[in-house]
Amino acid sequence: MNILVLVKPVPDPEKYNEIRIDSQTKRLVREGVPTVINPTDRNALEAALQIRDAMEDSTVTVLSMAPEFSRDKIVECLAMGADDAYLLSDRAFGGADTYATSYVLAEGIKKVEAEKGLMFDLILAGNESADGATAHVPVQVAEWLKISHISRVCSLNVEDELIKLVKRSEDVMLSFQGEGPAVLAVTRDINKPRFVNAMGIVKARKKPLTIWSNEDMKLEESRLGLEGSPTQPGELIAPHMGRAGEPLVSGDATAADAAKAILSVMRKAGV
Amino acid sequence: MKKIMIMDQGDPVAYQILGKAKSLYGDDADYVMVKFHKAHNQAMRLMEKAIADEKPDVILIGATALGEEVAPALGIRLETGVAAHCIDIIRKEDELAFMVPAFGGKVIGEIFVPGWGPEHPAIATVKPGTFDDSKADCRVIDFDVMIEAGEIDSGRKTQGTFRLTGIEPRKHAKSDISKAQLIFCGGFGIGSTDNWQKIEKLAEKFGGGAGCTRPALDMDWGPDESSMIGTSGKTVKPKVYIGFGVSGAAHHVCGIKDADVIISINNDKDAEVFAVSDYKGVFDAEAVIDALLEEDR
Numbered sequence A: 001m002n003i004l005v006l007v008k009p010v011p012d013p014e015k016y017n018e019i020r021i022d023s024q025t026k027r028l029v030r031e032g033v034p035t036v037i038n039p040t041d042r043n044a045l046e047a048a049l050q051i052r053d054a055m056e057d058s059t060v061t062v063l064s065m066a067p068e069f070s071r072d073k074i075v076e077c078l079a080m081g082a083d084d085a086y087l088l089s090d091r092a093f094g095g096a097d098t099y100a101t102s103y104v105l106a107e108g109i110k111k112v113e114a115e116k117g118l119m120f121d122l123i124l125a126g127n128e129s130a131d132g133a134t135a136h137v138p139v140q141v142a143e144w145l146k147i148s149h150i151s152r153v154c155s156l157n158v159e160d161e162l163i164k165l166v167k168r169s170e171d172v173m174l175s176f177q178g179e180g181p182a183v184l185a186v187t188r189d190i191n192k193p194r195f196v197n198a199m200g201i202v203k204a205r206k207k208p209l210t211i212w213s214n215e216d217m218k219l220e221e222s223r224l225g226l227e228g229s230p231t232q233p234g235e236l237i238a239p240h241m242g243r244a245g246e247p248l249v250s251g252d253a254t255a256a257d258a259a260k261a262i263l264s265v266m267r268k269a270g271v
Numbered sequence B: 001m002k003k004i005m006i007m008d009q010g011d012p013v014a015y016q017i018l019g020k021a022k023s024l025y026g027d028d029a030d031y032v033m034v035k036f037h038k039a040h041n042q043a044m045r046l047m048e049k050a051i052a053d054e055k056p057d058v059i060l061i062g063a064t065a066l067g068e069e070v071a072p073a074l075g076i077r078l079e080t081g082v083a084a085h086c087i088d089i090i091r092k093e094d095e096l097a098f099m100v101p102a103f104g105g106k107v108i109g110e111i112f113v114p115g116w117g118p119e120h121p122a123i124a125t126v127k128p129g130t131f132d133d134s135k136a137d138c139r140v141i142d143f144d145v146m147i148e149a150g151e152i153d154s155g156r157k158t159q160g161t162f163r164l165t166g167i168e169p170r171k172h173a174k175s176d177i178s179k180a181q182l183i184f185c186g187g188f189g190i191g192s193t194d195n196w197q198k199i200e201k202l203a204e205k206f207g208g209g210a211g212c213t214r215p216a217l218d219m220d221w222g223p224d225e226s227s228m229i230g231t232s233g234k235t236v237k238p239k240v241y242i243g244f245g246v247s248g249a250a251h252h253v254c255g256i257k258d259a260d261v262i263i264s265i266n267n268d269k270d271a272e273v274f275a276v277s278d279y280k281g282v283f284d285a286e287a288v289i290d291a292l293l294e295e296d297r
Helices: A013-018 A039-054 A068-080 A098-116 A137-145 A198-204 A255-269 B013-028 B040-054 B067-077 B193-206 B214-218 B250-256 B272-276 B285-294
Strands: A002-006 A009-011 A035-037 A059-065 A084-088 A122-126 A148-159 A162-168 A172-179 A182-186 A209-212 A232-237 B002-008 B029-035 B058-062 B088-092 B095-102 B107-112 B122-126 B139-142 B161-169 B182-186 B209-212 B240-244 B261-265 B279-281
Touching: A002 A039, A002 A098, A002 A137, A009 A013, A009 A068, A013 B250, A035 A039, A035 A068, A039 A059, A039 A068, A039 A122, A039 A148, A039 A182, A059 A068, A059 A098, A068 A084, A068 A198, A068 A209, A084 A098, A098 A137, A098 B067, A122 A137, A137 A148, A137 A182, A137 B067, A148 A172, A148 B067, A148 B161, A162 A182, A255 B240, A255 B261, A255 B279, A255 B285, B002 B013, B002 B040, B013 B029, B013 B058, B013 B088, B013 B122, B029 B040, B040 B067, B040 B139, B040 B161, B058 B067, B067 B122, B095 B122, B182 B193, B193 B209, B193 B285, B209 B214, B240 B285, B261 B272
Parallel strands: A002 A059, A002 A122, A059 A084, A084 A209, A122 A182, A148 A182, B002 B029, B002 B058, B029 B139, B058 B122, B182 B209, B182 B240, B240 B261, B261 B279
Antiparallel strands: A009 A035, A148 A162, A162 A172, A172 B161, A232 B107, B088 B095, B095 B107
């Protein structure tokens, strides 16, 4: 089984409190916030590696659209165990909404398939990215490719060519089975992603990582980036969430005093 | 006159959205709801049919497990823009600004769909609970299709086929937090399964809900996904929220920002959560939890 995993490097979600908007330029300032592999994409990669390791003649390819400076995050995916990787990187791709992003990714998938002379049986992605969190891209990639898609996949098994999965909905768990090609977007509880070890890092250096710019992709500029995006951004605001932060009790109070103070706030609020 | 279509999945979110839409356009718009009883495997086919018949200017969809798949898919098929998880919709003369959170709610951005109209309807999703419940009413297209096992019919030919084979009710957490007026929330700082159980006891004793943060959920101390509060979990609006050992990460804080009163207990006097709390208590979380369990209602 040939599996492709979509991966997005994102600003570390643990550090989002450090992100702010510059009062002069009104632009986002994310200085000092490191880039990491989007957390649920690691779950998608782990799911792919587990399937590959259980099935003969299986491969895991990673594909990402990102600036070239995040190349080392793609190498990290190879160190986790992916067989090869493709990074789509061009200034023209920047500023894209999910529509224009998914278009480039879908074209990237077609080009990888053409290079390799195969069709991916399964395309896995994290259900949503930590930064934009739209959950659009996996679905939209599938729509461009005209293949099936199912999101919020919390359990996945492949037996021979039959794909069995469970999707979590608000009030029910939905079981599906079928055959690829399909894009499945996985949630964080599907597995615990493996850590990168020293051996993985050594091996990653020898694995193929191909970087394609739009000179390689040859996509029409009008379909890319901000210009190719049907949504357009307006102003950014940082909502004011600050509150008074008054001490609940005085400095020398005990935990029991704090409990009494909490009760008194509850009573005053009528709960 | 604008036509506004809302996808009704049989839960209150459709009416919350309708109430919001009517507050923007009143009698200046035609409103229509499309109902198909959570028929996950047929939603795309039915929505496409309704859109072809009605030609709406705007399509608003609850950001549920179903809505989050339908909305972006329609975006590609109709070659139009989709705004995800709006926390507000603002009418600006002839434009609509969809207010969309990013970076765990740390930043809110305006999203426009220029040229929106019957040819390229603006599509937006709204999380349940974002807008208030509404008794507003409008015309309904009821496809009268129930959820049942069967092939996914996406309304067009796709490679790869999947079949819905089973529908199991979900096991729910002991208390539903989305409507709770009082919430006890455990963060990473509670440190153990024992303390999570005590949080649940507090919720039971005082008649509230038990919630958790993502790091607490990841520790497998007992809470399930339906207890998680934050941008990727539940958004809550209780009268009183009491957080124990909560650090104050942006994606959690965004989920509690509409609480009337926020009390935070954390033994780190510099915890970020204190800056977004009405009351702070620098205490060991467990000590205060135990003391509260001793108190009478």
